[in-house]
Amino acid sequence: MQKALFLDRDGVINHETGYLHRIADVRWIDGIFSLARTATELGYQLVVVTNQAGIARGLYTEADFETLMDWMRAEFAAQGAPLAAVYYSPYHPTHGIGDYKRDHEDRKPNPGMLLRAARDLNLDLTASILVGDRCSDIAAANAAGLRAAFLLTGTEPNPCPHPHQTISTLADLELWLRNQPND
Numbered sequence: 001m002q003k004a005l006f007l008d009r010d011g012v013i014n015h016e017t018g019y020l021h022r023i024a025d026v027r028w029i030d031g032i033f034s035l036a037r038t039a040t041e042l043g044y045q046l047v048v049v050t051n052q053a054g055i056a057r058g059l060y061t062e063a064d065f066e067t068l069m070d071w072m073r074a075e076f077a078a079q080g081a082p083l084a085a086v087y088y089s090p091y092h093p094t095h096g097i098g099d100y101k102r103d104h105e106d107r108k109p110n111p112g113m114l115l116r117a118a119r120d121l122n123l124d125l126t127a128s129i130l131v132g133d134r135c136s137d138i139a140a141a142n143a144a145g146l147r148a149a150f151l152l153t154g155t156e157p158n159p160c161p162h163p164h165q166t167i168s169t170l171a172d173l174e175l176w177l178r179n180q181p182n183d
């Protein structure tokens with residue numbers, strides 16, 4: 001079985017700009033490619049798990065999202081850290097339009113995307129970790145039974161209720177990874 005580093009997207013890979021959907025608006029978070037390379041070297045599959053309420057709200061389409069993520073996949077590959085998979089939830093329980101107006105097991109804090117990735121990629125979730133910037137990311141990681149969940153500080157105004165470790169930069173997580181005994 002493989003292990004994964006689950007990456008939230010907005011606020012972890014790219015700066016949150018509010019319903020990002022244009023390549024031109026992408027600004028990378030400091031240290032994301034170095035973290036991704038180190039995780040890859042250490043045998044982690046890189047898996048993006050992202051709520052995309054902007055699709056639910058009709059601000060952009062699933063095709064727009066896929067176009068942006070195709071470009072992002074190429075950027076990660078060019079940096080020596082290819083993404084193994086990208087999962088997204090296009091739903092919102094109150095602001096969604098049409099079929100997108102619903103809660104869904106995939107929408108974080110629910111763990112559906114992580115559980116699906118585990119099946120698709122033969123992942124050992126108890127050896128896998130997640131980094132996010134929202135308590136909903138941490139909750140999904142806990143619900144999926146991950147080894148550890150890391151909260152990048154600066155987004156959430158209040159402490160998250162589920163167990164996690166806080167990091168102030170992605171370099172902190174890269175250091176944590178390097179300090180783990182080899183298994």
Ligand SMILES: [Mg+2]
Nearest residue numbers: 008010011133
């Ligand atoms: Mg986020």
